[in-house]
Amino acid sequence: AQSVAQPEDQVNVAEGNPLTVKCTYSVSGNPYLFWYVQYPNRGLQFLLKYITGDNLVKGSYGFEAEFNKSQTSFHLKKPSALVSDSALYFCAVRDLTPSGGYQKVTFGIGTKLQVIP
Amino acid sequence: DTGVSQNPRHKITKRGQNVTFRCDPISEHNRLYWYRQTLGQGPEFLTYFQNEAQLEKSRLLSDRFSAERPKGSFSTLEIQRTEQGDSAMYLCASSLLSYEQYFGPGTRLTVT
Numbered sequence: 001a002q003s004v005a006q007p008e009d010q011v012n013v014a015e016g017n018p019l020t021v022k023c024t025y026s027v028s029g030n031p032y033l034f035w036y037v038q039y040p041n042r043g044l045q046f047l048l049k050y051i052t053g054d055n056l057v058k059g060s061y062g063f064e065a066e067f068n069k070s071q072t073s074f075h076l077k078k079p080s081a082l083v084s085d086s087a088l089y090f091c092a093v094r095d096l097t098p099s100g101g102y103q104k105v106t107f108g109i110g111t112k113l114q115v116i117p
Numbered sequence: 118d119t120g121v122s123q124n125p126r127h128k129i130t131k132r133g134q135n136v137t138f139r140c141d142p143i144s145e146h147n148r149l150y151w152y153r154q155t156l157g158q159g160p161e162f163l164t165y166f167q168n169e170a171q172l173e174k175s176r177l178l179s180d181r182f183s184a185e186r187p188k189g190s191f192s193t194l195e196i197q198r199t200e201q202g203d204s205a206m207y208l209c210a211s212s213l214l215s216y217e218q219y220f221g222p223g224t225r226l227t228v229t
Binding site: 004042043045104105108110 | 159210
């Protein structure tokens with residue numbers, strides 16, 4: 001079974017400071033990892049993904065994430081937080097083990113990011 | 118690219134009534150997914166279509182739930198004999214092949 005853990009319900013950071021939102025995962029094979037952001041009364045928006053290659057992936061709005069296979073982590077980062085980054089962030093994983101087309105993506109419970117002016 | 122659209126955005130119904138939601142995916146996307154999201158939780162996978170074929174269903178999807186995707190375009194999710202526990206946000210997403218999924222704004226269902 002695949003699973004995702006987001007250990008922090010909420011992360012507070014001052015505007016202009018770097019931010020990190022943590023995510024760890026568990027899959028039986030190789031992971032396909034995602035970050036999504038959800039603003040109030042809006043659908044989830046895709047931020048970035050990791051499937052293979054460079055462990056540091058860059059995404060939308062200046063966000064990046066670092067894949068660490070040994071720690072089974074995929075933490076979301078941004079060098080300088082903006083007030084407009086305040087939202088709910090979801091980490092998600094899909095097991096890439098060949099399984100006849102199984103497409104289930106498992107999401108974490110989300111981390112609320114609050115950027116303080 | 119008009120994105121994924123869902124209708125209605127909000128639905129209030131009485132317990133025992135049937136409801137149907139519609140999802141229109143991004144036009145070139147051949148894969149379509151339904152999720153359910155409750156407060157304080159991430160989206161939970163319900164079912165998945167590749168073109169018109171329903172290839173995967175979660176155990177969360179009871180017999181009262183049915184989904185269709187005729188002609189591989191839009192999809193409908195029907196809930197029969199609604200229960201208060203069905204109150205949630207129902208999300209639709211689409212993707213091209215196995216790439217990242219793009220989500221619609223969701224349909225918020227309230228069962229009274």
